[in-house]
Amino acid sequence: xxxxxxxxGINAEYGGxxxxxxxxxxxxxxxxxxxxxxxxxxxxxxxxxxxxxAADTEFTTKMxxxxxxxxxxxxxxxxxxxxxxxxxxxxxxRYQGHxxxxxxxxxxxxxxxxxxxxxxxxxxxxxxxxxxxSGSLAAMSVFEDGFKMGMNEEEAKNLVFHAIRAGIVNDLGxxxxxxxxxxxxxxxxxxxxxxxxxxxxxRAGDYTFPVGTTVVTSSTEMVPxxxxxxxxxxxxxxx
Amino acid sequence: xxxxxxxGINAEYGGxxxxxxELTARHPLEQSEALYDxxxxxxxxxxxxxxxxxxxxxxxxxxxxxxxxxxxLPGLRSSRLHFEVFAGTDETITIEDVFDTPxxxxxxxxxxxxxxxx
Numbered sequence: 535x536x537x538x539x540x541x542x543g544i545n546a547e548y549g550g551x552x553x554x555x556x557x558x559x560x561x562x563x564x565x566x567x568x569x570x571x572x573x574x575x576x577x578x579x580x581x582x583x584x585x586x587x588a589a590d591t592e593f594t595t596k597m598x599x600x601x602x603x604x605x606x607x608x609x610x611x612x613x614x615x616x617x618x619x620x621x622x623x624x625x626x627x628r629y630q631g632h633x634x635x636x637x638x639x640x641x642x643x644x645x646x647x648x649x650x651x652x653x654x655x656x657x658x659x660x661x662x663x664x665x666x667x668s669g670s671l672a673a674m675s676v677f678e679d680g681f682k683m684g685m686n687e688e689e690a691k692n693l694v695f696h697a698i699r700a701g702i703v704n705d706l707g708x709x710x711x712x713x714x715x716x717x718x719x720x721x722x723x724x725x726x727x728x729x730x731x732x733x734x735x736x737r738a739g740d741y742t743f744p745v746g747t748t749v750v751t752s753s754t755e756m757v758p759x760x761x762x763x764x765x766x767x768x769x770x771x772x773x
Numbered sequence: 774x775x776x777x778x779x780x781g782i783n784a785e786y787g788g789x790x791x792x793x794x795e796l797t798a799r800h801p802l803e804q805s806e807a808l809y810d811x812x813x814x815x816x817x818x819x820x821x822x823x824x825x826x827x828x829x830x831x832x833x834x835x836x837x838x839x840x841x842x843x844x845x846l847p848g849l850r851s852s853r854l855h856f857e858v859f860a861g862t863d864e865t866i867t868i869e870d871v872f873d874t875p876x877x878x879x880x881x882x883x884x885x886x887x888x889x890x891x
Binding site (some may be wrong): 596600601604605608628629630632 | 801802806809864865866868871
């Protein structure tokens with residue numbers, strides 16, 4: 535019973551990287567989590583959006599995050615996006631696509647901002663803007679229309695927001711809020727949520743029963759626990 | 774992966790029988806996972822052999838084979854640090870470090886991994 539995590543993981547690149555995702559996790563046609571976190575931490579300067587099976591993306595990103603930290607301790611340098619990419623790629627290829635994790639990897643390192651997409655079988659692409667997940671077509675259409683090279687941060691955030699929103703509104707696998715993570719040289723800003731697009735509606739009917747609906751035939755008084763006294767204690771070994 | 778002997782002595786076969794591999798359907802990755810470390814080693818040393826010559830891979834293989842045999846008395850756990858340095862697993866975390874690790878509440882002695890490919 536896997537919870538399919540269908541995110542519109544969308545990213546735009548300027549002097550940094552903007553990652554965006556929705557917050558719905560589904561199990562079949564049931565929404566399992568209204569506000570799940572799809573933008574995972576890999577390193578201080580590298581974050582990863584995950585689409586596909588929630589457990590797979592969660593565990594894979596945690597694994598690669600640990601490896602990146604160990605590598606950072608080994609080399610004494612800040613981690614690079616391509617290191618995380620290579621680790622992800624080799625990890626996913628080893629399992630031949632059985633690990634269903636479609637990831638969008640973004641970050642800023644000594645080589646500048648970088649944005650990659652990683653498919654479950656291990657193939658990768660380096661692109662200025664990418665989308666993954668069930669809402670990726672809706673989001674990509676917004677990107678194709680609005681993207682231009684050399685956008686500033688506000689324009690990029692706005693475009694990513696609209697792309698995710700398109701996924702949320704038009705795709706059943708995406709919903710709830712838009713999360714955005716802005717990665718710049720030196721710092722990261724997390725907007726969780728950037729905007730609430732779909733709120734859970736208020737329940738229309740009232741299902742509470744008025745007091746007196748069930749007829750009480752007899753009642754006994756409950757003894758409070760503090761009123762009990764301990765008379766005998768025995769220690770038993772667990773075999 | 775652990776290749777466990779999962780049945781008793783069978784007179785017909787004249788010894789222990791590994792029933793699991795014969796009866797159940799195998800996962801498509803079982804074979805590749807069992808041989809993963811060995812194949813990775815083969816690829817890397819093969820590349821080193823072609824690039825730098827056979828001296829380096831031969832010495833590495835020899836020392837790794839010795840390191841695989843370093844250990845304590847039979848049945849005692851060992852960190853196998855020397856071997857781990859050759860395997861490259863001392864500086865990284867792998868799936869074997871997360872899943873299916875021996876439980877601290879196990880009563881029987883904890884053996885090292887059976888798949889001792891040197």
